[in-house]
Amino acid sequence: MLTHKDAETAAAMAVTDKGRAEETPASSEGAEAPRPSPRAAAGAAGVPWPSVGCQCLSAAALMCQTLAQGMAQGWSSPGVSKLMHGEGPFVPTAEERTWIVSLFELGLLPGSVVSWAVFTRLGRPYTLSVAPLAFLVWVLLTYFASSAGHLYAARLLAGTGMGVNFTFSSIYLGEMATPVMRSVLILVMTLLAPSGQLLAFVIGPQLTYWQEALSPLPLIAASLLLHLFCTRESPFFLAMEGRHEDAEAVLFKLRRGHEPAAVREEMAKIRRSVQRQMEEAQSWRDTLSPPGVKRAALIVMVLSGSPALFGVTTVLSFTQSIFEEAGAPIPKVASMLVIGVKVVMIVVSMYLVERLGRRVQLSATAIINFMAATGGGVIPVSHVLQGELLSQRAKMIVAPLSAVLLSATSFGTQQAFGALGKIGEYFIPFGVFALTNLFIAVFTILVVPETRGRTLVRVQDELRERALSSTASRQQLVEHGQHEQDQDGTLAEREHAAGSA
Template identity: 30%
Template sequence: MKITTGSSLKIHQGKPTYQYLAAFTGTLTIITSGMHYGWPSPSLPKLLEQNSTMEVSTDEGSWMAVMPLLGAVIGALIVGVTVDILGRKRTIILTTFPFFAGWIMVAYAKSVTVLYVARFIAGVADGWAFTAVPMYIGEIADPKIRGLLGSGVSVTWIFGILLINVIGSYLSITVTALVSSLLPVLALLTFVWMPESPYYLLMRNQPKEAQRSLQKFRGLEDVDAELNRLTVAVRQQTHNTGKFLDLFAVKGNRRAVLVILIVRAGQQLSGTTAITFYAQSIFKEAGDDISFELATIIYFSVQLAMTMVCSSIVDRTGRRPRLLYQ
């Protein structure tokens, strides 16, 4: 085992099994989020049919599609408090309940209003999950696999969108929702056994628990060097807590905010959200020799494959080249 000098990280020789398990079980909630997000694609065409069991107008369908985005705003605002009070692990576990409730409401909805509420609740959970899960993974992952595990969030989200399009294309809305409700249950039953983030445990002044957590995640008994490094990092964060205005008052922060805004704006303005919501409707209107259901599945399969390729090489090529090449 080798320890480098200065501020360099310890080179670990343990087994990262728990890191992979925690990342996998934690991202089951992200799969559920992707399924809720992609639900309008196979479901709206069925709801808008003349023989639909529920009378839904085009405008109502549009609101139904974007309702999770409104809920996600609320969830993202709330989660900033819950991740520091309840912890990363408990917050992720908490998301399974509204995700499950959303699917059950969709399965037995008799009115558009119930579907609105169900989609909004799922959006709140989405805001929680997309903050807590990447934070948790970033805090438990060894630097050499952090990029791989972190990018797994994108992979599993796209997989969720693909999965709901496969299930929803060939099953009724009710059966699709009931089958989908198994995912948050599975997430709850598996992730509950994972350790809490050692970084959070140090924030709560629980060094013994943080040490045990780190030992599990690293597959090592001797984690003193990394534990000391995390302790120093937590102390620095505690004593140098930034304010919202610091994002704009500090030159380095302004540049970071600008980069994030440009990247996110480029992604959203490309129309990817609208395509995700209305993929089957778009392919249906376009017409082709293959069915619009199969065309949608092919589209999201290609998207998933490319996301997996990028995830597998991100630690070797870096983040910036991947953004430039896209």
């Protein structure tokens, strides 16, 4: 049986907006409270600039490895094209080409599941550093590959790195950052993934196969060094481990420039939130039992596991091949335009997500995608919601499961896409992509709550209160129905008695 220390810790952050007066414990001896400088003017939305800098530095390794992840995902379009035209170490068959492309998505499964043990036992920086190590081995295997089997292993390892990054990066940012910085950092990270793909599409055709294989190395090296020297441990993980002094010391470093009293109050709320969620879910069997957790898990599973059915992963993996099949005059340029549109849409999403709110933007984006686009706004918002909706212990189960679902759907979709392409039935997968976008629009309108401008504590409280209110309403309906049945029974008895008399 796993102990409560294995619980995931990314739910509650910052001071709640409910204005509850709460007791502030004294600072522990091990955490010296730095005094804010008069020059530490408020930065973005009231966050002091020193705090902004510390949070960005702690997230810098994630940004580098996310850009490398995008290059790994984008490698297949120019890389496989080089192989098919005899510009690499061997020429794969059509079936081998499909496997080389699709095994990347299958690699998400071991990446999300295997790193789960590291995430719960050793902490966040160690877990996240698994991704650049996997990317490093991918680069070396790709460079020295001499057969399809070598590239199969390389693409699986690249997918493993993406699985680690996809599953745990937004959780870490949710634990480490303030409410304002949380959204900004997650959206920037989401922008960097397609930017890496665009970079691979732009420089890939200009390089040889072997030069392209080595091109992500600087980003991978930077990511490993930043993890070693700059990535802070999550205060939530330390609190779950009972290391409260260390957690407070880390929080003071991440909140440099904030008032010491506010930092201590935030730490007190972290401890209370961790304690409450541990009491509500004493074992892994109880993970989804607290009020509101099932609904949050459903939302995250649907939104995080659905991008493959939008057609995003398939189209980006086969972009150049699709344009070559369609007879485009310059397939390489057309491929760059496709990924460029995605990057632009994510930049637009970064603005809209804090203006319109998650719920409105996600609905509108899905409807637009149903007509013309490729899920450009759904992906960043799903990352934000994954870090906001789930409780600590639920994230440990739901986040890897959503990655497994994405891996399975991406792999199956790409295999089916390649098979249908051989017989000229491309309209079938594109029809599925369109229907999925329409479904997500309806699902978002009916199920997804708004989280814009709310702290993680408030989001959790609102989900809990809504679930309790729904349960109470159902209980009232049951009691009302039982009361009416009792009244009907009493009336029937009286009528029967009167008839007998």
